Amino acid sequence: MKKINLLLGAAVVAVSFTSCKSEAEKNAEVTFDRYEKYVDSVNNIAVADAQANWESIDATYNEQTSNAEAALVDAADKTNAENRVEKAKAKYAELKAKMEAEAAANAPADRKQALRDAYFGAGTIGEDMSFAWVNKDNILKVYNDFYNEFEENKDSYSREDFDEIKAMYEALDAHKNTVEKEGLSSSDNAKIAELKLKFAPKFKWERMGAKANENADAKD
Numbered sequence: 001m002k003k004i005n006l007l008l009g010a011a012v013v014a015v016s017f018t019s020c021k022s023e024a025e026k027n028a029e030v031t032f033d034r035y036e037k038y039v040d041s042v043n044n045i046a047v048a049d050a051q052a053n054w055e056s057i058d059a060t061y062n063e064q065t066s067n068a069e070a071a072l073v074d075a076a077d078k079t080n081a082e083n084r085v086e087k088a089k090a091k092y093a094e095l096k097a098k099m100e101a102e103a104a105a106n107a108p109a110d111r112k113q114a115l116r117d118a119y120f121g122a123g124t125i126g127e128d129m130s131f132a133w134v135n136k137d138n139i140l141k142v143y144n145d146f147y148n149e150f151e152e153n154k155d156s157y158s159r160e161d162f163d164e165i166k167a168m169y170e171a172l173d174a175h176k177n178t179v180e181k182e183g184l185s186s187s188d189n190a191k192i193a194e195l196k197l198k199f200a201p202k203f204k205w206e207r208m209g210a211k212a213n214e215n216a217d218a219k220d
Contacts, residue, residue, distance in 0.1 A: 028071040032084050035068040039088045043095055047102060054099060061092055112164050119149050119168060129168065131175035139179050140188040142172065147195045154206045162207040169203075 042050065042057055050057060068085050075081035116125050120142065124133065134142050150165065157165070173196075180189065 024074040025076040028074040028081070029076070031067050031071040032075070032081055035064050036084060036088050038064050039092050043091060047099075050095075051099060051102065058096070065089065111161070115161060115164050116168065118153075119146050119165070125168075129171035131172055134172070134175055134179065136179050136182050136184045136188070139176065139184065140191055143192045143195050146172065147199050150199065150203065154202065157206070157210060159207070159210045162203070162210055165203070166207075169199075 038061065042061070045057075065085075068088070072078060072081055072085065113126070117123065125131065131142075146169070176184075176192070
């Protein structure tokens with residue numbers, strides 16, 4: 001009798017294990033199906049709609065990918081399951097490359113360079129922030145044009161724009177020290193000092209406002 005009970009117990013365990021395994025395989029299959037259908041559905045979205053919601057699409061894809069990869073351990077046919085997952089990955093990678101290419105093609109001109117051109121003239125300075133072309137004869141005009149450009153467009157700048165404007169202004173100020181040694185007139189120096197005195201508080205105030213607005217938008 002004891003031997004019979006042991007055999008029955010082993011049989012129950014075996015049936016339970018088979019049942020659990022079967023259930024896990026079914027769940028894995030559902031996960032693979034869901035993964036493939038998600039990738040297919042994303043590929044059927046219009047390009048404009050996909051670009052507008054890409055952050056959410058990509059986040060969901062990453063989650064679905066993790067689920068599919070985790071389910072491989074329970075796949076009834078692991079080789080077939082791996083091929084399905086890799087195929088879906090390749091299809092999504094192709095779509096992602098297309099989205100990135102579209103975004104690059106439609107991207108606006110480099111914002112930092114656009115600001116440099118607006119403040120100092122097209123092609124006058126680049127990333128090196130070289131002001132070698134500024135001398136004792138034109139530096140007052142450069143400061144004056146800088147101030148006027150800021151005054152005219154200060155309400156349209158983002159926090160990143162203000163950071164770039166600050167970098168340009170500091171680079172111009174650094175070059176001014178060289179120009180002073182080259183014979184900058186006391187009259188022009190005094191006028192530049194007046195412009196700097198007007199510019200500093202305005203810049204500080206507008207930059208604080210832009211930062212506050214961005215923080216408020218982020219909370220919303």
